[in-house]
Amino acid sequence: MAPRASWKGYLKLSLVSCAVALYPANTASERISFHTLNRATGNRLKQQMIDADTEEVVDREDRVKGYEFSKGHYVTVEDEDLEKVQIESTHTIDIEQFVPEHEVDPVYLDASHYLAPDDKVAEEAFAVIREAMAREKVVGIGRLVLQRRERIVLLQPRGKGILLTNIRYKYEVRDDDTYFGDIRKIDIPEDMLDLATHIISKKKGHFDPEKFEDRYENALIEMLNAKQQGKTIEAPKQAKQSNVVNLMDALRRSIESEKGGRAAEEEPAAEEKPQRRPAAKSAKRGSASKSAEKPTKKRAAG
Secondary structure (H helix, E strand, O other), rough: OOOOOEEEEEEEOOOOOEEEEEOOOOOOOOOOOOOOEEEOOOEOOOOOOOOOOOOOOOOHHOOOOOEEEEEOOEEEOOOOHHHHHOOHHEEEEEEEEOOOOHHOHHHHHEEEEEEEEOOOHHHHHHHHHHHHHHOOOOEEEEEEEEOOEEEEEEEEEEEEEEEEEEOOOOOOOOHHHHHHOOOOOOOOHHHHHHHHHHHHOOOOOOOOOHHHHOOOHHHHHOOOOOOOOOOOOOOOOOOOOOOOOOHHHHHHHHHHHHHHHHHHHHOOOOOEEEEOOOOOOOOOOOOOOOOOOOOOOOEEOO
């Protein structure tokens, strides 16, 4: 079942428009999440809003947004006030410009979404806009209101659909010279650069997200399974850092270690990864269930 659209409206190119729907391209629903409990009872805790002066709990209907225009002085803003801040891009993505993709600095890119036609009638106009961008090898720049804020968006052909990515405004991006400006210019010896490029050439490949596992998530699952089975949890041994201080020596040792690493990769992998979720548990108050079955593990992808 496809996820529910987070926004519906129209994609517009000059006088051509079509109904479209926006869907989140990313999800964190598979990540391990925790509740906050009362250590004494094991019961879940509820968050409450407390008045800073009276220290009384404030009910949801009595809460209101406020903008602090001077120290301790606020102007209140109701939801109705925000609803009145309507701009043209509230229901329409108007493509204002087309630019080469490589000209968009990645530091400006934010969350991504999938854009698809919202009905059969819209499919033809949608396809025309998508294929015209692909033929010209450009991406579109438009505006869209999401969660009441107008955002600049990047539109990029992606298969039969369009990838829409939020673009940060200039004021949201810090100047990199603040962080890089004091870095000294180094004259790198050619033999050092040769060794470094040799290491890089041996590690070249193609990006494949299947090769990268969330090792922290897997460790969390193993820890939770161990607690459910009443096992003792031991902290992993920290890898010792190399004491090599000579850069040239470090580069040479890196090449030698790469040779050893490739030999180890040729041996059959025996390591397995845990399933995405820890074993289900019915016991209350955080007690360990020693009879809980260990989850079946999948063999890691080669």
